[in-house]
Amino acid sequence: MTLQIVQIAGALLVLTGFLAAQANLLDQRSYRYLLPNAVGSAALAATAGFGADWGFVFLEGTWALVSLHGLAERVRAR
């Protein structure tokens, strides 16, 4: 049950950013997009790991890493 709650919370974090970007409300290189993405996709990757869903682990793990990389680039560019 806890896993499902964490999974849904992570899903909402990632989805909010995606929908906002599609509506032109958020740039996909902004902190407001990248930070919730990193946290949400890391949470999703963890729950997928518990269920041995390795495709989802790959997707969400990569997503989290790319988001973290995007955040690092932004910090370096300041």
Added chain:
Amino acid sequence: MMLALQFAGAIAILIPFAMYQRGRWSQHGRAYLWLNLAGAATLTALAVLDRQWGFVLVQGVWALAAGWGLLRGPAPSRELRRPIPWSWAEQPREDGGMAEIPVLEPPHLEPTARTLHGWFDRHLEPVLTVDPGTTVRFRTLDSGWSAGPWTGERRRVPEWREGCAHALTGPVEIRGARPGMVLEVRIDAVVPGSWGTTYAGVRSTAWNARLGIDAPAVHAWEIDATAGTARNQHGHTVAVRPFLGVIGMPPPEPGRHSTVPPYWHVGNRDCRDLVAGSTLYLPIPVEGGLLSVGDGHAAQGDGEVSGTAIECPMERVDLTLDLREHLFGERPLTTPVARTPAGWVAMGLGDDLDEAAAEAMDAMLDLLGALHGVGRSDALALASVAVSLRVSQVANQTFGVHAVLPPGAIR
């Protein structure tokens, strides 16, 4: 099998994400959306079978959003529709004068032997490197390298060399600029020097012959930037409306390139609407951008019909330089576009006015699509009732037309 499908779905979603992060794809592009739809739909089905309700939620909504994006087409850009933030701009007053200029301490470039050049060349060493978002202050000579006002002859500064065209100050490298990106040039202030010169009929051209111009005329102007006027030796007074004729970057081809004909990456555009308060968007042709500026015009009519405006030095030009990945979603910016006090401006060039008008309209249709979320046919219909075509120049070996969408013309 399930695992292989999971990985396939994951890869289909990660490819567009990575391409967007690298600045290659737009988030509204068809490839971006199709791959997201395919990947998310696959993963939704797998998550349902596996009763992973969080993944059903994220991938299901993801698939729906991508599908909706494909059906809807590009959304109107809220950013482009924002009002011009006038507070940062030096505003031209109604009477042509200048409002008070805020005191700034940006990095500044003087026209010296180190910064002056009379050509575009991608291998010219940058004299200043700045981060995106930096305001740079320039002082420029007049286009003809004059050392002072016209006194019956042109006296040039010692830095002038045979073969130089416009006297440009720069180049400025913008960190992170790369070909395919858009350089945003916010024109914060343009303050002309105290004198300028207009030349007519000084060369034998088909244009001059057609107009029956058989003798040269040189007008020496005294410019009063505070009053916003210029007066020539014959006593004629005109309103000053200063702008830079050249805000440009070198073409990607190596070697020296003349500054006289304008290029797709701007150069000598001579568009009289690029006054203070405007923001110019330029396609970046080379790494670092390497922006150079010059060719101050205190006043110029559409067309620049004698080949020169009031050619003047600029005491001060403040430009804020920033980078954008895109301006129009997935369609690349191929010609300069500007947001000016006269409205949105899309610039076209050609060997004749027909071609220049077509190029300007091509960019204007993209702009209307981004502003109002319409396809190209609807954009053309709207342009036909709200956009005006104006001749930028007929003087620089190439013809220029700019399409103007006045503020609030389409609501």
